[in-house]
Amino acid sequence: MELRGKVALVTGAGRRIGAAIAESLGGEGMSVAVHYRTSREGAELTRARVEAAGGRAWCVEGDLAQRDSASQLVDRVADRFGGLDVLINSAASMERTPFGTITVDDWDRILAVNSRAPFFLAQAAAAHMRSGGAIVNIADLAAFEIWPNYVLHGASKAAIVYLTEALARILAPAVRVNAVAPGVVLMPDAWDTSVADRLARTTPLKHNGTPDDVVGAIRYLLEADYVTGEIMHVDGGRRIR
16 A cells, blocks of 8 residues: 555554654655543644644544443544544553453453443544545564453453454455554553563563554554464564564
8 A cells, every 4th residue: 555645544643653654654755633531732743743743633522431422433534534544453552450350440441442442443444445445453472471460451352363363254355354463662661670671671673662563563564465363473583483
């Protein structure tokens, strides 16, 4: 896909990896809808960086945990820019939920944002991509490993892996659907440097990644017209360690 002039929606673009993705797409001359839930200040900063990089940007708020918010968000973006070509499902929560402490509310809240919303965003986006488009989901190494203290996070990301492959088949040939499964590219805010050091030592490539590693993988998947249904691991080899 030629990216210049295309329209992209990046969810969770007010901070962290989502912000880096949005800025990179702006550098390709795209119009970028910068979605956020509470990080309005971060979203405005992302918007400024997208525009400084050469793209157009619009900040759009939405709580993806709410019913119908996903389809409404897509329709608002398509109305604003006159269409939609690219969807990046980056918004997610990563909550510690050890087995034995998990409640029904935890299940509903986490899977609503991490699994349900990406599906309904993709379903709504596909209606605007009949002449071609691309969707990239952000999965996680947790989809392929057992993290006992992050059971719901892992389950929600495993669902993303399945949905990526299923939607790639369903939406072909008009829409390509792929995913990136990052490893340690950006530490959770609550984790300290000793955890980062330990993870680097136990990664085959002996260092942690950066958001730019994820951005590079996404750029490849958007431009690779013969790739769909792929789960690209960007984890320094942790999955095979």
